[in-house]
Amino acid sequence: MKICFLMYPWDRIEPETDSTLRLIHEAASRGITVAITTPNNLTVRESVAYAFCNVLKKTEKISSNVPAFYKSAEFKRCKLPLAGFDAIVMRANPPLDTTALNFLDSVRNDVFIMNDIDGLRIANNKLYPASFSGEAARFIPVTHVSKSQEYLEQVLDESATEKMIMKPLNGFGGQGVIVVEKNAQQNFRSLLEFYIGSDDGNYVILQEYVEGAHNGDVRILMLNGEPIGAMRRVPSEKDIRSNIHAGGKEVKHSLSKEEKQLCKALGPQLVRDGLYLVGLDVINGKLIEVNVLSPGGITRINKLNRTKLQKRIIDFLENVVSARELVIERKNSFRKVIEDAEAI
Structure with missing residues (x-):
């Protein structure tokens, strides 16, 4: 191989x-x-x-x-x-x-x-969770995406909650994620001007604040639509972000009943989209992001659980390649039968 x-x-x-x-x-x-x-x-x-x-x-x-x-x-x-x-x-x-x-x-x-290249094209942005429907939709927090400053100001003003999460659409690794609060709306317009920028502007995400976010998030590694490992990432005292590179730390975590239901609901679409190895970021049973390019966490989950997730991932690759080779061999054998028949 x-x-x-x-x-x-x-x-x-x-x-x-x-x-x-x-x-x-x-x-x-x-x-x-x-x-x-x-x-x-x-x-x-x-x-x-x-x-x-x-x-x-x-x-x-x-x-x-x-x-x-x-x-x-x-x-x-x-x-x-x-x-x-x-x-x-x-x-x-x-x-x-x-x-x-x-x-x-x-x-x-x-x-x-x-992961499949078409899957990467459609999923490598923070809009992808909005594509989940049916049972999976209940695990997606209410999300607004726009480059209209007026609209986003209206969203915050009309929100039933006192705070929301704002982040750039094209950010990664926790970059640019902040909490905006209604009682500090006088700063919101300035923030939007900075995030959206000039010329054509950048898209901004305004998302409902999921209770429990201050306790961190859960990174779940999914392989072929099934969870194979997870860890909780706890933010530092000085940051809302739980990303390890933003100062968060990892702790051992066992999936809750609701998190297992989330994985079961999302798994089939991930496989249909060719997203075989992904990292789900979950807070209090809500899907925050889907990481499809280079999801990390293998080493840390291994250490916390005394396992080796890489073995399961390479097993999967070997099985897929073996199955593809069998299909080719079967096709070639059938072609040989037809060629022999023509020679009679």
């Missing part, structure tokens, strides 16, 4: 905590051919999509210690056709590079891509 990880640069990895490194280490430990590349290294030659890759050199023994594996890893630089891989694992950091997806369009029928 051959896997290409389309990701951030190798030298930017934090070996103690990086989720992608755990996936790479697990794949390499199984003898899988591993190549890594970045969106900037995609290219086309004679209408064929290639990538300048660093191919991990195989060794007789791979250290079970992931940071040690990272430090000792050696690579060979190669220009490789993307269609030659069995799977491409999308692990680039936000924001989404839409040009990179255009390179992958030509190989989508030849390679299993996780």
Whole structure:
């Protein structure tokens, strides 16, 4: 099996905590051919999509210690056709590079891509939760999105609650997330001017404040529509954001009955959209965000629960690739029968 990880640069990895490194280490430990590349290294030659890759050199023994594996890893630089891989694992950091997806369009029928490029196109923004309907809709907080300053002022003024969450539509990692309160409306117009900006303006999200947000959120990792692990992220005393990179800390968490219902309601659509590995951010039973590009948390959830989620993820990839190969073999055997019949 051959896997290409389309990701951030190798030298930017934090070996103690990086989720992608755990996936790479697990794949390499199984003898899988591993190549890594970045969106900037995609290219086309004679209408064929290639990538300048660093191919991990195989060794007789791979250290079970992931940071040690990272430090000792050696690579060979190669220009490789993307269609030659069995799977491409999308692990680039936000924001989404839409040009990179255009390179992958030509190989989508030849390679299993996780997550699916159309799924990334529709889900890599904070509007995606609004697409859930039916039973899933009850887990989505009331959300308003606009670049109209007047409309957003009206939303806050008419809100039944005393505070709301405001954030930029294109933000990530907790950037720009603030609480706005009715008793401080005199500052709201200035904030909107800053967030929306000039010219065509930027979209702003104004969302109902979910009670319990001050206690942090729950990150749930979903694989093929099912939860495989979770952790609670608790914000620092000086910040409302619970993102680890914003100063939050992780604690062990078992899914509540309501959180399990949320996963069951959302899972089928995630799979239909080709979003096989995602991170759900949940507060008090409400879905706040869906992370589809490079959802993290594997290392921290592993540590809290003494597990190795990367094993389940690579198992999934191997099973998908094996099933695809069986389909091809079956098709070829049937074609052979037809060809033999024609020769009679």
